[in-house]
Amino acid sequence: MKIKIDIKSNAIDSLNESFAKYELGENGELKAFKFSILHLSHCIELVLKMYLQTLDENLVFRNCFRKVTKKAKEENVDLLAAFHLLEDEGFDFENLIKGHSNPSTVNVTEALSVAKCEVCTVTGGHFVDQDFENDIDWMKSLRNSIEHFEFEFTAKDVRLCIGRLVRGLDIFTDVFSLFNLEEEIGKDKYHIFEVLADEYEHTLREAKLEVQETKDAIFRGTRPKHQMFIEWNVYTCESCGNDTMIPDSDSSTGYKCTFCDNEESEDIEVDCDICGCPWPNGEMTSWVDTYAYVCPRCDNPEAW
Numbered sequence: 629m630k631i632k633i634d635i636k637s638n639a640i641d642s643l644n645e646s647f648a649k650y651e652l653g654e655n656g657e658l659k660a661f662k663f664s665i666l667h668l669s670h671c672i673e674l675v676l677k678m679y680l681q682t683l684d685e686n687l688v689f690r691n692c693f694r695k696v697t698k699k700a701k702e703e704n705v706d707l708l709a710a711f712h713l714l715e716d717e718g719f720d721f722e723n724l725i726k727g728h729s730n731p732s733t734v735n736v737t738e739a740l741s742v743a744k745c746e747v748c749t750v751t752g753g754h755f756v757d758q759d760f761e762n763d764i765d766w767m768k769s770l771r772n773s774i775e776h777f778e779f780e781f782t783a784k785d786v787r788l789c790i791g792r793l794v795r796g797l798d799i800f801t802d803v804f805s806l807f808n809l810e811e812e813i814g815k816d817k818y819h820i821f822e823v824l825a826d827e828y829e830h831t832l833r834e835a836k837l838e839v840q841e842t843k844d845a846i847f848r849g850t851r852p853k854h855q856m857f858i859e860w861n862v863y864t865c866e867s868c869g870n871d872t873m874i875p876d877s878d879s880s881t882g883y884k885c886t887f888c889d890n891e892e893s894e895d896i897e898v899d900c901d902i903c904g905c906p907w908p909n910g911e912m913t914s915w916v917d918t919y920a921y922v923c924p925r926c927d928n929p930e931a932w
């Protein structure tokens with residue numbers, strides 16, 4: 629019982645630590661993301677071990693895990709079924725680690741390989757989905773090549789992956805009744821969890837960050853006295869309703885929503901083919917065989 633409590637409080641500590649670094653990363657200290665990932669991967673490893681302990685307290689030890697692997701091969705069943713067979717036979721796992729003062733424990737991949745066997749009795753679907761597994765693989769590769777961190781991954785990749793992992797973790801701890809992530813997170817870090825755990829909020833936040841980052845990049849690359857000539861508009865996207873439509877050189881309309889990729893908006897200004905003044909394209913008239921965009925003033929001069 630003591631081990632269980634230690635693993636849990638360690639896992640929560642790592643998560644809070646990961647969030648603290650994440651916050652620093654978001655505030656511009658990019659290197660902090662690296663530590664955010666290290667702490668998060670530690671947390672995930674511990675949570676997976678907690679899951680193993682719900683089956684048998686000793687299953688976190690590699691000797692016991694190997695016994696299950698061997699049984700699975702012998703009986704040609706998956707790891708979870710093999711464990712239950714041993715359990716039914718009354719196998720004493722504790723016996724395998726007796727006398728070892730510091731027995732080695734399983735790694736993330738080994739722990740996950742058991743959890744992956746868990747199937748929902750109602751839907752028949754696996755509890756651990758492929759996305760969560762892929763993200764854990766990504767996290768492992770990142771952890772292994774952490775020295776090359778700055779070169780191989782963009783801050784946005786890292787932010788989004790941390791977000792997905794935290795959401796996956798939230799589901800995992802809930803499905804296996806390990807603990808309630810929401811309740812365990814410190815009050816001062818809760819706002820970070822909230823955003824990371826909510827995919828929409830998180831993606832939207834990314835979209836807004838991209839608006840700001842693109843703007844900063846454009847203005848940074850232009851001399852102060854030329855900055856007044858930059859055409860920088862942010863429109864409200866008609867498709868998703870967010871203020872996230874910004875100039876995009878690859879877009880056919882010249883604008884693209886950073887949240888939903890929509891390129892169309894009647895608010896986007898185009899130049900009048902007659903007088904050259906910019907107008908929202910929704911108010912433009914097109915004249916048959918002559919002009920594609922005619923502003924209201926040129927279209928009906930008497931009214932002005």
Ligand SMILES: [Zn+2]
Pocket residue numbers: 865866867868869870872885886887888889890
């Ligand atoms: Zn949009």
Ligand SMILES: [Zn+2]
Pocket residue numbers: 900901902903904905922923924925926927
């Ligand atoms: Zn005009």
